[in-house]
Amino acid sequence: MVLASLPNIITFGRLLAVPLAVLLILDHELDWAFWLFVAAGVSDALDGALARLLRARSALGAYLDPLADKALLVTVYIALGHEGYLPKWLVILVVFRDVMIVGAVLLLYTLKESLAMQPLWISKFNTLAQIALAALVLAVHGIGFPNPTVFGVTLTQGAVWFIAATTVISGAAYLRRGNLLFNPYSGGPQR
Numbered sequence: 001m002v003l004a005s006l007p008n009i010i011t012f013g014r015l016l017a018v019p020l021a022v023l024l025i026l027d028h029e030l031d032w033a034f035w036l037f038v039a040a041g042v043s044d045a046l047d048g049a050l051a052r053l054l055r056a057r058s059a060l061g062a063y064l065d066p067l068a069d070k071a072l073l074v075t076v077y078i079a080l081g082h083e084g085y086l087p088k089w090l091v092i093l094v095v096f097r098d099v100m101i102v103g104a105v106l107l108l109y110t111l112k113e114s115l116a117m118q119p120l121w122i123s124k125f126n127t128l129a130q131i132a133l134a135a136l137v138l139a140v141h142g143i144g145f146p147n148p149t150v151f152g153v154t155l156t157q158g159a160v161w162f163i164a165a166t167t168v169i170s171g172a173a174y175l176r177r178g179n180l181l182f183n184p185y186s187g188g189p190q191r
Helices: 002-026 030-053 059-082 088-110 121-142 155-177
Strands: none
Touching: 002 030, 002 059, 030 059, 030 121, 059 088, 059 121, 088 155, 121 155
8 A cells, every 4th residue: 555655655756846956945055956856857857657567547646747747947036037047038928828827727617617637748748848948047057067159149048038938838738729728719708
């Protein structure tokens, strides 16, 4: 029984790491924040592998895992933006996209529209890129990872613009998927 619960326990531990990561960033302990972020990434891979290996996939894990991932990523972005390590406009863009997606899902649910909860490939790519940027910023400012400049643009600056582009594309793809937001004939309550 304990083995079957192990993936969810690891995921819950990742969720508990969220306030610690924020505290470390706000206290400018970016070296520790970097290693905690890396450990969270390892735990994400580990809990998924254990769930498959132990055949311990659960409804709780299906909700808890993406919640822990998003909570960590969004709060790290907010903390990095608050402390000036990421541009505030990028933080707002990233958070707004996630809020928009959750809002659209709730709207579709309220309108009793069916919705497949499968993430789009661009969304998976965008999330991976967002994770890479957070890790890069923490590594550059926390452990002295190189931040080379090419044509007057640092690696982190280029990554910021790349993340902005993939975030906009991903958000637009979700709006397109939720066609009822643009289709006045999609059903639901009439005005």
